[in-house]
Amino acid sequence: HGHGDSLLVKAGSGAATFGQPDSPGVTAGTAKDTLTVAYNDADAFRELMDRCGDDIAAVIVEPIAGxxxxxxxxxxxxxxxxxETKKHGTVLIFDEVMCGFRTALHGAQSIYHIVPDxxxxGKIxxxxxxxxxxxGRKDIMDCVSPAGPVYQAGTLSGNPLAMAAGLETLRIITEDPDYVEKACAKTKILTDGLKAAADEAGAAVQVHRAGTMFSVFFSAVPVTNYATSEASDQEAFRRYFLSMLEQGIYLAPSQFETNFVSGVHSDEDIEKTINAARTAFEKAVVRG
Ligand SMILES: Cc1ncc(COP(=O)(O)O)c(C=O)c1O
Incomplete structure (x- = not known):
């Protein structure tokens, strides 16, 4: 619903959220207890579960990776x-912190018809x-206090100001049953326009979209995991990003970040972005 929604600005949210970086850290201790496999690598996942699935407590994944x-x-x-997780009694956790609400009102799990445990x-x-x-599953949630022994609480848990902002957001995006769908349709116009602009400029790109989320990768080959994302031409992305910035379009400043279209982006905003991209893709393909 945009950064400048007046009610949320009044509630202390909205404009205050713009461009705030977050810098997560993973300690060696946490890493020691964690196994990682590349996203979309079905064989690696099957092999891992065959080898030690019965000892794996949980699998956590961004179902649509952002x-x-x-x-x-x-x-x-x-x-x-x-x-595979069902077979081994492993808890499947979908991290929909980013893709929840943005890909569809009921998240990625509603698009792919998968019910995680x-x-x-977060975020929206x-x-x-x-x-x-x-x-999640009732038997898992029953483990949490006061029903069960797992005590989980925090200074800001259920904070009334945050609850008010969250409730208001959910009201806005649900009171018009087509709110998210309309934003998704706008996003499709944008990504179709970006792809056409890239083709015109002769820039080899992969334009990905899921609901209101989108990314442009400067890559001639499909981007399916971290390795192929990292192998994309990041210098070309830099030139594209800077040209867009000069033209007043503030994209996420890294190819590893996803962009979001909101419910308040207008048709004119979309058109202006596509027009700017025509210039930006031309700049991106110029080497040296
Ligand atoms: C998909 C996803 N999950 C989790 C997080 C981090 O959540 P937290 O700060 O609550 O650990 C982020 C942070 O941006 C994220 O993008």
């Missing part, structure tokens, strides 16, 4: 995660204020 640029799951990949949410659910939420 933290290496936007990368979509290949056909059958999420179903494979569901089937747990879901994490707090209307820009610091709120995170998790939920």
């Amino acid at each position: 933290n290496m640029g936007l990368v979509l799951p290949e056909d059958g990949y999420l179903q494979l995660l569901r089937d 747990m879901t994490t949410l 659910i707090g209307g820009g204020l610091p709120v995170a939420a998790y939920g």
Whole structure:
């Protein structure tokens, strides 16, 4: 619903959220207890689960990945995660912190018809204020206090200001049943326009879209995981980004970040962005 929504600005959110970086850290201790496999690598996942699935407590994945640029799951990949985790009694957690609400009102799980055991949410659910939420299977949630022994609480848990901003956000995006769909349709016009502009300029790009999320990779080959995202031409991205910035279009400043269209972007905003991209793609393909 945009950064400048007046009610949320009044509530202390909105404009205050613009461009705030977050810098997560993973400690050696946490890394020691974690195994990683490349996104979309079905064989590697199957092999890992065959080898030690019975000892793996949980599998956590962004079902639609947004933290290496936007990368979509290949056909059958999420179903494979569901089937293998079920087979080994492993909890499947969908991290929908970024793709929740943005890809569809009911998240990536509603698009791919996969029911995970747990879901994490953040960002939109707090209307820009610091709120995170998790939920899932009743028997798992019954482990949490006061029903069960797992005590989980925090200074800001259920903070009234954050709850007010979150509730208002959810009201805005649900009271018009087509709110998210309309923003998705606008995003498709934008990404179709970006692809056409890149083709005109002779820039080899992969333009990915999922709902209101999108990414442009300067790559002639499909981008399916971190390695192919990283192998994209980041110098070309830099020239594209700077040209867009000069023209007043503030994209996410890294190819590893995903861009979002909001409900308040106008048709004119979309058109202006596509026009700017025509120039930016031309700049991007100029070497040296
Ligand atoms: C998909 C996703 N999950 C989780 C997080 C981090 O959540 P938290 O700060 O609550 O650990 C982020 C942060 O941007 C994210 O993009």
